[in-house]
Amino acid sequence: MTSLFSSQVRSLVQILKMFNVPSRSQHVIPDHIKEIADEVSPKFFEMVSYFFHSAAAKIEENLIHSMLAQKGSKLTEKQAKARVTGIFALLQKCLYVGEFNFPIRRDDGRYEVIEGYRAQHSMHRLPAKGGIRYASDVDRDEVTALACLMTYKCSCVQVPFGGAKAGLKIDPTQYSLGELERITRRFALEMAKKGFIGPGIDVPAPDMGTSEREMSWIADTYSKTIGYKDINAHAVVTGKPINQGGINGRAQATGRGLFHGVDVFIKNSYWTDKVGLAEPGWKGKTFIVQGFGNVGFHAARYFVRAGAKCIGVIEVDGGIENPEGIDPMALFEHRKATGSIKGFEGSTDMEGDELFYKECDILVPAAKQLVITKSNAEKLNCKIVAEGANGPTTPAADTILQNRNILVVPDLFNNAGGVTVSFFEWLKDLNHVSFGRLTFKYEEDTSKLILQSVAESLKQHFGEDVPIHKSDELDAKLQCASEKDIVNSGLQFTMERAAMNIQEVAKKYELGLDLRSAAYISSVTKIVETYNDAGLAF
Ligand code: GLU
Numbered sequence: 280m281t282s283l284f285s286s287q288v289r290s291l292v293q294i295l296k297m298f299n300v301p302s303r304s305q306h307v308i309p310d311h312i313k314e315i316a317d318e319v320s321p322k323f324f325e326m327v328s329y330f331f332h333s334a335a336a337k338i339e340e341n342l343i344h345s346m347l348a349q350k351g352s353k354l355t356e357k358q359a360k361a362r363v364t365g366i367f368a369l370l371q372k373c374l375y376v377g378e379f380n381f382p383i384r385r386d387d388g389r390y391e392v393i394e395g396y397r398a399q400h401s402m403h404r405l406p407a408k409g410g411i412r413y414a415s416d417v418d419r420d421e422v423t424a425l426a427c428l429m430t431y432k433c434s435c436v437q438v439p440f441g442g443a444k445a446g447l448k449i450d451p452t453q454y455s456l457g458e459l460e461r462i463t464r465r466f467a468l469e470m471a472k473k474g475f476i477g478p479g480i481d482v483p484a485p486d487m488g489t490s491e492r493e494m495s496w497i498a499d500t501y502s503k504t505i506g507y508k509d510i511n512a513h514a515v516v517t518g519k520p521i522n523q524g525g526i527n528g529r530a531q532a533t534g535r536g537l538f539h540g541v542d543v544f545i546k547n548s549y550w551t552d553k554v555g556l557a558e559p560g561w562k563g564k565t566f567i568v569q570g571f572g573n574v575g576f577h578a579a580r581y582f583v584r585a586g587a588k589c590i591g592v593i594e595v596d597g598g599i600e601n602p603e604g605i606d607p608m609a610l611f612e613h614r615k616a617t618g619s620i621k622g623f624e625g626s627t628d629m630e631g632d633e634l635f636y637k638e639c640d641i642l643v644p645a646a647k648q649l650v651i652t653k654s655n656a657e658k659l660n661c662k663i664v665a666e667g668a669n670g671p672t673t674p675a676a677d678t679i680l681q682n683r684n685i686l687v688v689p690d691l692f693n694n695a696g697g698v699t700v701s702f703f704e705w706l707k708d709l710n711h712v713s714f715g716r717l718t719f720k721y722e723e724d725t726s727k728l729i730l731q732s733v734a735e736s737l738k739q740h741f742g743e744d745v746p747i748h749k750s751d752e753l754d755a756k757l758q759c760a761s762e763k764d765i766v767n768s769g770l771q772f773t774m775e776r777a778a779m780n781i782q783e784v785a786k787k788y789e790l791g792l793d794l795r796s797a798a799y800i801s802s803v804t805k806i807v808e809t810y811n812d813a814g815l816a817f
Pocket of ligand 1: 409485701
């Protein structure tokens with residue numbers, strides 16, 4: 280009996296070999312990574328590794344299979360497997376991590392040594408891309424994890440870049456404007472000297488604690504020093520002010536992308552039924568946002584514009600609640616005037632922690648990593664978690680949320696709007712012309728001619744003038760076309776296409792609510808294909 284069984288297995292393996300179908304996935308998840316599944320506060324880099332490994336384990340077999348099935352492939356099964364294993368091994372590491380320590384002079388005459396990092400996780404596409412973070416708790420673990428996330432993020436939304444990230448261990452609120460400028464320019468110079476930035480190598484952007492102001496200093500420093508001969512020098516960073524080569528719509532892009540990301544799922548009854556929302560659509564949906572920075576603020580604006588109600592906002596110094604709804608724009612003005620979101624008219628001041636667990640339809644963590652963990656995931660009282668921050672949910676929390684039928688729209692997809700528009704900005708810089716400049720007038724004239732032709736055809740047919748009315752929408756599109764319109768439609772297209780792809784993967788691998796695995800699978804698959812087609816090593 281046993282020998283009959285084993286001979287059947289042997290012949291099955293032979294049949295699979297005949298069709299080049301590998302028999303079984305061999306991807307081994309390292310033991311220390313396996314343990315992350317249950318940890319309350321995993322190390323950030325290991326947490327991203329965990330997500331990568333879980334996806335890798337699910338797709339290894341298919342990747343080998345499609346390598347063998349590729350037209351003209353002369354690979355043996357063993358070679359294909361070695362290649363996939365090699366690419367996976369490479370993705371487990373950051374290719375380059377630079378640690379920078381440089382002195383600056385403070386306004387009071389003291390000298391201080393500033394610590395910083397730039398990590399380049401993957402350069403399978405160039406340049407590598409990712410923001411620069413200024414925060415007092417920045418360390419190597421955080422920067423490398425964020426660099427990995429950038430690789431997967433770019434691939435997820437088909438932005439043809441590698442992944443990188445930088446961090447300076449400073450609290451920017453403790454430095455004067457002049458000090459910040461000296462720090463930023465010096466950091467830019469140090470990175471450039473070591474080949475860590477360059478328009479075709481590695482292109483930073485804003486992240487927590489930085490903005491277009493810092494990007495402008497970096498572009499200026501680079502173009503006046505190492506990049507002085509390079510006509511594309513300003514493409515060394517994105518997220519710049521418009522007059523420095525920035526692009527319209529970049530500042531809002533991450534929040535806007537977040538809106539489009541959630542929009543796909545909230546309008547689809549398949550997902551809203553799964554999480555128990557009464558009906559699809561934004562109207563009347565309540566949400567709470569953690570972090571009222573660039574991401575949280577703009578996302579809140581777009582959510583409200585679509586018909587949702589912001590019932591709570593959480594910031595570092597506490598939160599505010601208003602079941603009747605908070606106007607994000609008015610809150611922005613209030614904070615500008617008072618320095619805090621607290622004391623906002625019509626709202627009640629709350630402890631941030633308390634508000635995080637209040638009942639709402641959508642919770643938007645748009646502040647920091649590791650905020651939804653094994654110890655608080657049970658307490659969340661929402662149907663959808665829309666990740667705006669990078670890495671807000673740990674693997675253990677992710678599992679709890681799935682078991683509770685809460686849909687997590689994952690960071691690597693959901694906050695990719697920023698880097699998507701960074702890509703557009705980079706293209707604009709290389710082209711040295713803004714989008715639409717050569718085509719707006721041509722398109723307007725063509726549209727007018729089409730309308731004219733239609734009018735003439737109708738006249739010929741009916742023997743009399745038939746008035747053609749341009750709708751207000753068409754009129755506005757023809758007359759007020761702007762770079763921002765093109766950027767926004769490109770962003771929407773990118774997010775919707777990625778969402779479609781993620782849903783297809785979720786279906787194919789029967790992942791249920793686990794959109795994170797679907798996004799990682801979609802992303803890692805493309806990276807492996809790119810490495811495979813280019814050749815992994817000499
Ligand atoms: N810092 C942003 C992010 O985490 C933007 C990166 C970029 O535009 O390069 O996605």
